Amino acid sequence: MTFSEILDRVGSMGPFQYLHVTLLALPILGIANHNLLQIFTATTPDHHCRPPPNASLEPWVLPLGPNGKPEKCLRFVHLPNASLPNDTQGATEPCLDGWIYNSTRDTIVTEWDLVCGSNKLKEMAQSVFMAGILVGGPVFGELSDRFGRKPILTWSYLLLAASGSSAAFSPSLTVYMIFRFLCGCSISGISLSTIILNVEWVPTSTRAISSTTIGYCYTIGQFILPGLAYAVPQWRWLQLSVSAAFFIFSLLSWFATGFAYYSLAMGVEEFGVNIYILQIIFGGVDIPAKFITILSISYLGRRITQGFLLILAGVAILALIFVSSEMQLLRTALAVFGKGCLSGSFSCLFLYTSELYPTVLRQTGMGISNIWARVGSMIAPLVKITGELQPFIPNVIFGTMTLLGGSAAFFLLETLNRPLPETIEDIQDWYQQTKKTKQEPEAEKASQTIPLKTGGP
Known part of the structure; x- marks a missing residue:
């Protein structure tokens, strides 16, 4: 009896499972807010240089930039004065006060002046938080297996409360980053412990429905290396090449999704719209996006859905380059559409990846895939810094990577209406069958071709 047959025959959801899933889900509702918290705690208001202490009581005159607006990071060395030479009046300097x-x-x-030359530290703070989520997975995965799920879940909530409160009262940016890193670690621990408890309390047959969340459990912790140690010796060279190709294409899709998702999710401030209203729209678009994704993967297939979602998102991100900043409505519509596609991509990836890998590698594949998504989300804030060179550079990088991820998805196998593979040999047979199916129509077409013969004398 295969694993998929067991899932079909045993288990059911009862009051005990419903109660515990509800109790686990309610606290999780607030966890996602931490991922986007910096949208509101790190907004950059309009600003200009503070006058020097010895400045006169005359109105403070600011130099104008190329766009005709007052400079935010420069001031005149001397206030315009008729008694000064013309070349001296236009001399500027950074904001020294x-x-x-x-x-x-x-x-x-505003508290630590993260503007002008120090604005890179704002993006660094978000990247440090994402690094905490990445590191927290293996750390709390090991601890949950050593000390139990419930103690680690309780400890993670306490750590989140302590680190979050401490971050709010941090005296310096360095201390703030440390506590935000701990917030990321604790969030990863909460997610990890919750998923494990959900898997252990929910009957086996129902776990297939929540396959989008199971992967982040044991995989990022101690099961990655043991899983690889078990699987690699069994690979033959041909199997290794096929499995490695699928693995690379899958990881590229995961990386591109996490990379581009947080480029849009954390860019609410860039569209010139009220950040609270726009965040509600950004959050609301996920609901129809996930429903459409469910319908698409059920009828069109996983591969087509995954590929087109990333390609559409990449096109939307690249289109932002050619839309003027004055056209706020169109820019916002493109961003919302792109984020909806990336949200659907995440939903598809969790299901698709769990079906691509055989049982002996499923947890390992899901874990490593999640790691690459976290790496992408950690790098995304740093890429935004390149906008100081040219404003369009970040969108070029984000959009191009998303298109590459979408293109890579088309090289994966389709898993719609197929049983879950048990071993690496199943994947190999599956690949050979797919290849043979593609070759049969070509052979049949070739057999129906009648070659032309030259006529006799």
Whole structure:
């Protein structure tokens, strides 16, 4: 009896499982907010250089930039004065006495002046938080297997409460980053422990329905290396090449999805719309996107859905390059459409990846795939820094990588209406059958071709 047959024959959901799934799900609702918290705690209001202490009481005059607007990071060395030479009047210098912000809201930007030359630190703070999520997986995975799921879940919640509160009252940016890193670790621990408890309490047959969440359990922890140690010796060279190709294409899709998703999700401030309203729209688009993705993977297939979702998202990101910043409505519509596609891509990937890998490698494949998605989300804020060279460079990088991820998805096998593979040999047979199926129509077409013969004398 295969694993898929066992899933069909045993288990059911009862009141005990419903109660515990509900109790586990309710606290998780607030966890996702931490991933996007910096949208609101690191907004950059309009600002300009603070006048020097010895400045006169005359109105503070600011130099104008190429766009005709006042400079945010420069000031005149000398205020325009008729008694000064013309070449002296236009001399500028950086803001040496801080900045004045046109806002009453306190953020990490206004508190530690993360503007102009220091604006890179704002993106660094988000990247550090994502690094905490990446590191927290293997750490808490090992601890949950050593000390139990419930103690680690409780400890993770306490750590999140302590580190989150400490980050709010951090005296410096360095301390803030440390506590945000711990927040990321604790969030990873909460997700990990919750998924494990859900898998252990929910009957076996129902676990297939939640295959989109099972992968992040044991895989990122201690089961990655043992899984590889078990699987690699069994690979023959041909199997290794086929499996490695699928593995690379799958990882590229995961990386591109995480990479591009957070480029849009964390860019709410860039579209010139009220960040609270736009965040509601960004969050709301995920609901229809996931429903459409479910219908698409059920009728069109996983491969086509995954490929086109990433390609459409990549096109939307690249299209933002050619839309003027004055056309806020169109830019917002493109961003919302792209984020919806990437949200659907995440949903498809969790199901698709669990069906691509055989049972002996399923947890390992899901774990490594999640790691690459986290790596992509960690790098995304750093890529935004390249916008200081040219504003279009980040979108070129994000859009190109997303197109590559979508193209890679078309090289994967289709898993629609196929049983879950048990061994690597099943994947190899599956690949050979697919290859043979493609060759048969070509052979039949060739056999029906009548070669022309030259006529006799």
